[in-house]
Amino acid sequence: GAVVSQHPSRVICKSGTSVKIECRSLDFQATTMFWYRQFPKQSLMLMATSNEGSKATYEQGVEKDKFLINHASLTLSTLTVTSAHPEDSSFYICSVGENTGELFFGEGSRLTVL
Amino acid sequence: AQSVTQPDIHITVSEGASLELRCNYSYGATPYLFWYVQSPGQGLQLLLKYFSGDTLVQGIKGFEAEFKRSQSSFNLRKPSVHWSDAAEYFCAVGHPGNEKLTFGTGTRLTIIP
Numbered sequence: 531g532a533v534v535s536q537h538p539s540r541v542i543c544k545s546g547t548s549v550k551i552e553c554r555s556l557d558f559q560a561t562t563m564f565w566y567r568q569f570p571k572q573s574l575m576l577m578a579t580s581n582e583g584s585k586a587t588y589e590q591g592v593e594k595d596k597f598l599i600n601h602a603s604l605t606l607s608t609l610t611v612t613s614a615h616p617e618d619s620s621f622y623i624c625s626v627g628e629n630t631g632e633l634f635f636g637e638g639s640r641l642t643v644l
Numbered sequence: 645a646q647s648v649t650q651p652d653i654h655i656t657v658s659e660g661a662s663l664e665l666r667c668n669y670s671y672g673a674t675p676y677l678f679w680y681v682q683s684p685g686q687g688l689q690l691l692l693k694y695f696s697g698d699t700l701v702q703g704i705k706g707f708e709a710e711f712k713r714s715q716s717s718f719n720l721r722k723p724s725v726h727w728s729d730a731a732e733y734f735c736a737v738g739h740p741g742n743e744k745l746t747f748g749t750g751t752r753l754t755i756i757p
Contacts, residue, residue: 531690562743573734573749574688623687627743631676631695635687 532558532626536636543614544644551609551639553580553624559604560626564633565597568621580607580624614643646671648737650748657725658756665720665751667735676738677718678745679709683731691733694718705729730755 533556543549553563561582566574578599579587586599596618598610611618619642625633647670657663669675676695680688692703699711709720718735735748 534687536687564744571750571752573747576744576746579744621685625688629743631738631740631743632678632690632693633738633743633745634690635680637687638685640685 531632532556532560532628532634534624534626534634534636536622536624536639538639539637540640540642542642542644545615546613548610548612549614549641551611551622551624551641553607553609553626553636555605555626558626558628560607561604562627563601563607564625564627565599565607565609566623566625568623568638570621574623577609577622582607611641614641616643619643646675646737646739646746648735648746648748650733650735650751652751653749654752654754656754656756659727660724663720663722663725663729663753665733665735665753667718667720667748668716669718669735669737670716671737671739673739674713676740677709677711678736678738679703679707679718679720680734680736680747681705681731682734682750688734691720725753725755727755727757729753 535554537552563580565577580601582601588594601607623638625635649668679691736745738745
């Protein structure tokens with residue numbers, strides 16, 4: 531299956547700053563990537579679908595101006611948390627599908643906003 | 645809308661004992677079903693999946709799951725657990741033509757000696 535890598539794995543930032551998380555599909559050209567968010571001891575919630583060369587599709591309740599997604603190439607999608615606040619602290623995980631119905635996940639990025 | 649229920653938040657099992665993790669889903673047609681495992685601070689690894697065909701599916705690490713349409717269930721089993729199986733387990737449902745997955749709330753598995 532697809533190999534997915536995220537960077538950084540951990541990031542700590544001050545409140546009000548912006549943080550960018552990268553998701554790379556290392557061996558598969560992904561036209562679509564998915565961004566999930568996971569609060570401590572909770573399940574994964576789909577935030578948005580990243581579409582290569584076009585706008586991301588956000589799930590209901592997710593602020594698109596807060597969570598900027600860019601999918602400029604078939605191997606890279608980025609999630610930028612703008613003007614981060616402590617409530618944005620979470621584990622962010624991206625995934626790639628190979629059009630088989632199965633998803634392959636990155637290692638996740640833990641964001642801590644002070 | 646599709647949904648997934650994992651009734652057990654936390655399960656403790658002795659090493660070497662058998663394991664069954666429950667998963668129930670709600671979906672209008674035959675879904676795609678998945679079990680993923682997550683170690684602390686890590687991403688998700690696919691254990692097994694069901695798309696169609698044989699309702700008993702084998703996965704990695706000695707896990708298996710059985711799709712029971714009549715019960716809307718897809719329970720995960722392992723005959724003998726190892727200490728390394730301690731992790732969080734997520735059941736997920738998807739459907740043909742759409743790669744969005746809906747996850748259950750997860751079951752934390754603790755292994756005791």
